[in-house]
Amino acid sequence: MAMETSRRGFLAAGAGLTLGLMLPLGRGRAQMTVAGPFAPNAFIRIGTDDVVTVLVKHLEMGQGPYTGLATLVAEELDADWSQMRAEGAPANDQLYANLAFGAQGTGGSTAIANSYMQMRKAGAAVRTMLVAAAAQEWGVPASEISVKAGIVAHAASGKSSGFGALTQAAAAQPVPEDPPVKDPKDFVLIGKDRPKLDTPGKTDGSAQFAMDIYRDAMLTVVVAHPMKFGAKVASFDDKAALAVPGVEMVRQISSGVAVYGQNTYAALKGRDALSVTWDESAAETRSSAELFEAFVQAAAAGGVPVEEQGDVATLSGAAKVIEAEYRFPYLAHAPMEPLDAVIELKSGKAELWYGCQFPAFDRPTVAGTLGLPVEDVRINVLLAGGSFGRRAQGSAHLAAEAAEIAKAAGRDGAFKLVWTREDDIRGGYYRPMTLHRFRAGLDDSGKIIAWENTVVNQSIMAGTPMEAMLKGGPDNTSFEGSTGLPYQFGARRIVWARMESPVSVLWWRSVGHTHTAYAVETFLDEVLEAAGKDPVAGRLELLPAEATRERGVIEKVAEISGWTGPTRDGKGYGIAYAKSFDTYVAQVAEVEDQGGAPRVTRVWCAVDCGVAVNPNVIRAQMEGGIGYGLGTALHNHITLAPGGEVEQSNFHDYPMLRISEMPAVEVAIIESAADPTGVGEPGLPPLAPAVANAWRAISGESRHVLPFGGAMS
Amino acid sequence: MTSFRVNGRDHTLDIDPDTPLLWALRDELRLTGTKFGCGIAQCGACTVMLDGMPRRSCVTPISMAEGREVTTIEGMEGPEITAIRAAWTAIDVPQCGWCQSGQIMSATALLQMVPSPSDKDIDHAMAGNICRCATYLRIRQAIHDAAKTLEG
Numbered sequence: 005m006a007m008e009t010s011r012r013g014f015l016a017a018g019a020g021l022t023l024g025l026m027l028p029l030g031r032g033r034a035q036m037t038v039a040g041p042f043a044p045n046a047f048i049r050i051g052t053d054d055v056v057t058v059l060v061k062h063l064e065m066g067q068g069p070y071t072g073l074a075t076l077v078a079e080e081l082d083a084d085w086s087q088m089r090a091e092g093a094p095a096n097d098q099l100y101a102n103l104a105f106g107a108q109g110t111g112g113s114t115a116i117a118n119s120y121m122q123m124r125k126a127g128a129a130v131r132t133m134l135v136a137a138a139a140q141e142w143g144v145p146a147s148e149i150s151v152k153a154g155i156v157a158h159a160a161s162g163k164s165s166g167f168g169a170l171t172q173a174a175a176a177q178p179v180p181e182d183p184p185v186k187d188p189k190d191f192v193l194i195g196k197d198r199p200k201l202d203t204p205g206k207t208d209g210s211a212q213f214a215m216d217i218y219r220d221a222m223l224t225v226v227v228a229h230p231m232k233f234g235a236k237v238a239s240f241d242d243k244a245a246l247a248v249p250g251v252e253m254v255r256q257i258s259s260g261v262a263v264y265g266q267n268t269y270a271a272l273k274g275r276d277a278l279s280v281t282w283d284e285s286a287a288e289t290r291s292s293a294e295l296f297e298a299f300v301q302a303a304a305a306g307g308v309p310v311e312e313q314g315d316v317a318t319l320s321g322a323a324k325v326i327e328a329e330y331r332f333p334y335l336a337h338a339p340m341e342p343l344d345a346v347i348e349l350k351s352g353k354a355e356l357w358y359g360c361q362f363p364a365f366d367r368p369t370v371a372g373t374l375g376l377p378v379e380d381v382r383i384n385v386l387l388a389g390g391s392f393g394r395r396a397q398g399s400a401h402l403a404a405e406a407a408e409i410a411k412a413a414g415r416d417g418a419f420k421l422v423w424t425r426e427d428d429i430r431g432g433y434y435r436p437m438t439l440h441r442f443r444a445g446l447d448d449s450g451k452i453i454a455w456e457n458t459v460v461n462q463s464i465m466a467g468t469p470m471e472a473m474l475k476g477g478p479d480n481t482s483f484e485g486s487t488g489l490p491y492q493f494g495a496r497r498i499v500w501a502r503m504e505s506p507v508s509v510l511w512w513r514s515v516g517h518t519h520t521a522y523a524v525e526t527f528l529d530e531v532l533e534a535a536g537k538d539p540v541a542g543r544l545e546l547l548p549a550e551a552t553r554e555r556g557v558i559e560k561v562a563e564i565s566g567w568t569g570p571t572r573d574g575k576g577y578g579i580a581y582a583k584s585f586d587t588y589v590a591q592v593a594e595v596e597d598q599g600g601a602p603r604v605t606r607v608w609c610a611v612d613c614g615v616a617v618n619p620n621v622i623r624a625q626m627e628g629g630i631g632y633g634l635g636t637a638l639h640n641h642i643t644l645a646p647g648g649e650v651e652q653s654n655f656h657d658y659p660m661l662r663i664s665e666m667p668a669v670e671v672a673i674i675e676s677a678a679d680p681t682g683v684g685e686p687g688l689p690p691l692a693p694a695v696a697n698a699w700r701a702i703s704g705e706s707r708h709v710l711p712f713g714g715a716m717s
Numbered sequence: 718m719t720s721f722r723v724n725g726r727d728h729t730l731d732i733d734p735d736t737p738l739l740w741a742l743r744d745e746l747r748l749t750g751t752k753f754g755c756g757i758a759q760c761g762a763c764t765v766m767l768d769g770m771p772r773r774s775c776v777t778p779i780s781m782a783e784g785r786e787v788t789t790i791e792g793m794e795g796p797e798i799t800a801i802r803a804a805w806t807a808i809d810v811p812q813c814g815w816c817q818s819g820q821i822m823s824a825t826a827l828l829q830m831v832p833s834p835s836d837k838d839i840d841h842a843m844a845g846n847i848c849r850c851a852t853y854l855r856i857r858q859a860i861h862d863a864a865k866t867l868e869g
Contacts, residue, residue, distance in 0.1 A: 066813030066850045199809060206814030207805045207821060209750015209790035216749035224744070249733065267744040268753075269736045340754050340762060340815035340849045389752070389815025390849050425755045620809060624852070628812055631851020655759035655847065664840035666853035 042171035044133055044179060046099040047126045048077060054154065054168040056083050058123075059093040061100035061108065062115040063361045063395070064202060065339075065388040066628070067684035068621035069115040071200040073123050075617055076116075079193045080127030080185055081134075083167070084154035090201045095363030095383035107364030111396045111511070113585035113682020116617055120680055121185070128183035130174075137173035138165060188615065188677060197620040202387065213387050214358035217346040219418035223252055225409045226271045226422055228280050229260040232287040232648040233432055234506030237261060237280060244277035254278065255412035259401070262409045268422060288506040289648040292437065296331060299439040299460045299503060303329075307458065307501030310478050311487040314495030316454040322445025326531050329442075331709045332519040333641030335435035336658060337512055341389020342428045345406040348418040353380045356406065359388025361395035365469065366403035373407035392513040392632065394433060398468035399508075401433075429658050430650040434642055435512035436461040436482065440523040444493075450535030452546070455493035459483040459520070460501040462509045478502075481511060485520030485582060485689065490554045491528070491546040507644070513632060514685040517584040521689035522637075522696065522710070525580035529697045530706060539579050539697060540567050553612050554581065556674050557590040560610035564672050565592035570701035575605070578697025582689035586681040588612040588674075591630070591690040593667070595698035602699040602712060604634055604667045609687065611671065614678035622683045623671045629687025630669055635661025637692035638712050721782040723748070724792025734780035738772075739763045741779045742789060750790035750818045754847070761846035764819040765789050771826040773845075790818040797828040800863035810859050812850035820846050824860050833864050 041057070042050040049057040058077050062069035070090035078088050093100045100108045103118040131151055138156045139146035142163045149158050157164035188194070205211035230236070240261050242254035250270025255262045261280050265271030290298070319325060345358035347370075354374055360366050360383050371378045388395055395402070406421045413419065423431065438461040445454040463479040465471055480487075483500045512518055532542035540562045547555050558581055561567075570577055574596075581590040594606040609626045616622055639659045643651045652658040696707045720729045723746060730736075730745055737756075742748045742765070751774055754762030758773040765774045766788040767781075801824050804810075811817045820843070827834055827842035834842065839857050848856070 066811075068812075199806070200811075202814065203806050203809050203811055206811035206817050207802045209748075209818045211814050212749075213815065215743075215753065218744075218747060218749075267732070267736075268740045269733060269744070273733075338849060340760070340813065340847070341752070342754075388813065390813040392849070422753075425757075624809065624812060624855075627854055628851045631853060632849070635851070654757055655755050656757065660760075660847045660849060661851060661853075662847070663843045663853040663856065666851060666857075669854060 042175050044130050044174070045126055046093070047123065048130050050130070050167050050171050052168040052171060054087050054166045055089055056081065056087050056167065057089045057091060060090050061093045061102070061119070063110040063359055063385060063388055063391070064092065065359060065361070065391040065395070067115070067625060068200065068618065069110070070202050071198070071621060072116050072617055073119050074201055075193050075198065076119060076123035077127035079191060080124045081131045082151040082153065082192070085193065085198050087154050088201060092385035092387070094385060095360060095367045097364055100363070105364070109362040109364050109396065111361065111393070113587065113684045113686060115682065116680045117586070117682055124185045125183060128185050129180050132180045132183050133174040133177040134167055134170050136177040137170045141170070141173055194615065194617050195619070198618060200621070211387055213341055213389050214344045214346055215341065215420070215422065217357045217420070219346065219348050222346070222418035222420055223264040223266065224268045224271045224420045224422060225262050225264050226275045226424065227257065227260045227262045227405065227409070228275050228278050229427060229431060230282045230287070231430070232282070232284055232289065233508065234287040235282040235284045236286070238283040239281045241279040244279065245274040248274045248277055253413065255409070257405065257408040257412050259405050259408070262412060264413065264419070271422070272424070286506065287648055288644070290644065291646040291648070292333065292643040295437060295505065295644065296439065302501040302503060303439055303441050303458050303460050305501070307460070307499045308478055309497060310483055310500045311496065311498040316456050316495045316497040318495055319443060319445040319454045319456065322453055323448045324446040324534060326444050326446070326534055327442060328527050328530065328708055330440040330523045332438040332522070333643060333710065334437045334507065335512055335636060335640055336429050336642055337392040337394035338428060338658065338660070339388070339390030339392055339394055342425055343394070343402050343423040344421060345402060346418065346420045347406045347410045349374070349410050349416045351416070352376065353382070354407070354410070355382045355384070357384045357386055359391070359395055360385045360403070361388070361391055362397060362400065365398060365400040369400035369403045370407040373404055374411055393511040393515070396511060397433070398465065398470040425655065426653045429642070429652050429654060432508035433510040434507065435518055436464065436509040438519045440519065442523070442527045444527070444531045446531070446535050450537065451494070452531060452535070453494040455496040457486050457524070458499045458501065459486050460503060462503050462505060462507070464509050464511055464515070466502070481515050483520060484516035485584065486524060489524065490548070490551045490583070491543070492548055493546070513629070514584050514688045517582055517689040521580065521582040521584070522693045525582065525690065525693035526696045526706070529578070529700070538569060543579070543581060553588045554583065557581065557588045557610040557612050560672050560674060561590040561592050561608050564610065564670060565608035567592060570698070574702070576698035576700070576702035578694045578699070578701060580690035580693035580697060582686070584686045584689050587683060587686035589686045589690050591694045593691065593694035593698045595695055595702065597702050602695060604695055606668045606670070607691065607694070609669060609671045610674060611683065611686070612674035612676055613683050613686070614676050614680040616673050617680055619673055622673055625683040626671045626687040627669045629685065630691045631661050631666055633688040633691035634665070634667070634695065637695060637710055638665070640711050719779045719783050721779070721784060722786045724788055730779065732779070735778045737775050738765065738777040738779050738782055738787065739774040742774060742787070748789045748791055752815055752818055754816065759847070760816070761819040761823060762816045764822040764846070766822065766826070771823055790822060793822070793825060796867060797825045797863070800866040801825050801828065801859070804859040804863040804866065807862065808855050808859055810852050810855040812852055816846060816848045820848065820856055824856065824863070827860065828864060828867065832867060834860060
């Protein structure tokens with residue numbers, strides 16, 4: 005998630021890019037407790053057993069920052085990969101801010117990009133201290149000491165040591181303020197595949213997530229939420245719930261009615277037995293169909309121009325005008341681990357354990373709810389069982405709910421908040437439902453002379469604590485990817501119409517690009533066809549000379565897919581390109597007609613994300629983005645029934661991609677010396693339009709409504 | 718009272734006999750490698766072995782486990798799980814990791830029954846296990862790799 009608007013906003017908020025760029029050392033000498041490890045800075049711990057632990061400031065939710073940030077440290081430390089470990093850094097904005105935001109949080113595919121120099125400098129500083137310690141102990145010049153694969157050595161004297169034995173002496177060394185880092189040509193670890201640090205614990209069941217935390221006398225809590233968005237508790241009857249063995253108490257909180265059980269099953273049974281009357285006076289009662297009617301009217305009425313170039317009035321003189329309307333549904337993220345968190349209150353302090361994605365919002369929210377100073381709230385950031393944007397909450401609603409259940413209990417104790425899959429699917433915070441309208445004009449020669457795109461949807465940031473960052477302007481996350489296109493269209497005009505609804509919305513893996521890439525790249529394909537142009541050659545023609553990275557991924561994917569055109573041997577081939585989060589991706593999908601529905605057999609992917617820190621992780625994220633995007637395009641929509649209740653509830657009616665549907669994937673990573681950019685999200689946007697373009701090639705059918713497998717109710 | 722063996726040890730639990738085995742394993746025995754994903758046997762994250770056969774623990778009341786042998790990810794032993802874990806690690810199958818215990822249980826059961834599975838066998842055996850991170854290509858590859866290891 006995240007986008008230019010929020011990044012600018014965070015920076016303007018002043019938490020300090022330059023301060024953050026410096027290592028948070030600042031106290032002269034590194035501190036070392038007698039029993040503890042060598043802790044030269046906020047990010048690195050070295051034990052006497054040579055183990056180097058990197059405190060990773062980004063949430064590990066499968067996208068790879070444990071491995072990525074540890075790689076950056078190990079590279080400059082000249083550590084051996086086998087001695088590296090990673091763990092989540094706790095909530096602390098001063099120490100662990102995302103330098104792209106100015107506050108602690110993970111999103112916008114920024115983990116590697118913002119950490120690249122910071123972690124390398126952290127590693128380089130510690131290397132300098134270890135070398136200085138060795139020089140002192142051995143009585144030799146520091147300049148004669150080398151470090152390689154975790155061994156500090158002095159060739160002339162034959163002395164050598166691991167890191168562990170030097171930690172005590174290193175702790176007494178001054179901390180270098182601005183240590184030199186390597187020339188990229190000297191990289192040993194960056195750019196090569198390495199085993200991921202979190203894999204072993206994820207193959208034997210030992211990896212710890214929030215739901216795996218058990219505290220003494222802990223109660224498990226589930227919350228009855230309203231079935232309609234915007235509804236509130238009017239009254240409730242808890243007699244039957246309290247009669248369930250193991251149910252300890254029932255409390256009203258702002259999001260619903262919380263049931264506290266001695267175990268999970270008791271809490272769930274208690275919630276089933278609960279009777280709640282909801283006040284629906286402010287609830288959304290429109291169906292999805294009714295909402296779309298309002299969207300259509302808004303599109304016709306026009307919105308605010310968010311990008312203009314030239315005058316699209318030339319459309320009236322076009323030789324050919326092509327028009328289209330697109331409809332995209334609400335989508336749930338459905339991470340495999342539903343939302344959950346453990347909170348413990350003890351003697352006026354709160355401690356939490358969960359996969360916290362936005363500590364910058366969550367920690368003050370917990371403190372505010374409980375009336376505690378922020379320093380008395382500790383958040384232990386655990387692994388997260390996926391997120392795809394769901395845990396990155398500007399509203400901090402999960403942290404708030406956890407704090408509220410603890411507060412409502414009225415006593416010290418530990419509480420585990422658990423959302424079921426039904427809570428998750430029906431719980432809102434969806435990818436915004438969106439309508440796109442397009443008009444494009446061609447001249448006699450088939451050249452695009454004007455391009456008009458109206459985007460209609462809710463704002464993700466407005467109505468949340470992030471609204472201030474918009475400064476009254478439009479929310480870029482609503483239309484990013486419709487704007488900023490590299491193609492030369494002659495005149496262009498992009499308009500956004502903002503809708504309002506009590507249905508909560510949130511960023512969903514690749515945010516605005518989830519719908520803009522589909523709409524733009526399928527409409528462009530149709531326009532190119534109308535102009536009699538090949539999808540690959542036609543796109544390349546539209547690129548200006550300076551668009552070398554765009555051209556690079558399109559040409560590469562055409563090459564590895566053996567592109568010959570949209571059909572070959574009865575199969576369809578579609579291409580799509582999207583730049584998201586500063587990463588350039590082009591994909592070609594191979595599609596067969598399986599009884600009137602598309603079956604995607606292969607996908608080729610070219611990605612340019614600058615320096616490839618760990619190619620293995622990049623390939624994995626492209627594969628994952630492709631699978632996530634495909635399952636969604638084929639199967640998923642959240643729909644509201646007349647009256648406003650969500651019609652889906654679990655994986656039987658919100659189905660996920662299965663192994664038999666996963667296409668073969670080939671990924672080509674463009675070699676680059678540019679600063680690294682993210683890969684968690686950018687693999688997703690081109691997939692669905694590539695599939696739709698391939699499907700149109702063999703079926704003649706344009707898909708302007710998603711998902712493929714279900715009509716909007 | 719429900720008595721059953723879990724990972725080779727006898728347990729007697731004095732809890733509601735309707736309690737899903739998933740929550741008994743987690744809340745009572747603190748075997749947290751078995752995960753909750755859906756509660757309706759749609760995702761496979763909660764897969765355990767019941768008398769050696771894969772079973773969705775989220776829809777299995779503990780009364781059904783009376784007198785029987787349950788094996789969770791923590792208690793798996795033998796050549797198939799060893800080969801599966803090695804193959805999983807070698808190509809870094811997991812991303813977020815939440816579904817992987819279930820994937821590994823299903824994959825191990827497959828290799829115990831079909832030593833050299835075809836892609837179709839894999840599709841069939843793994844169809845009930847959802848991976849939201851879409852690690853499916855690597856799951857397939859790792860199963861083939863593990864099968865090759867077992868062939869020797």
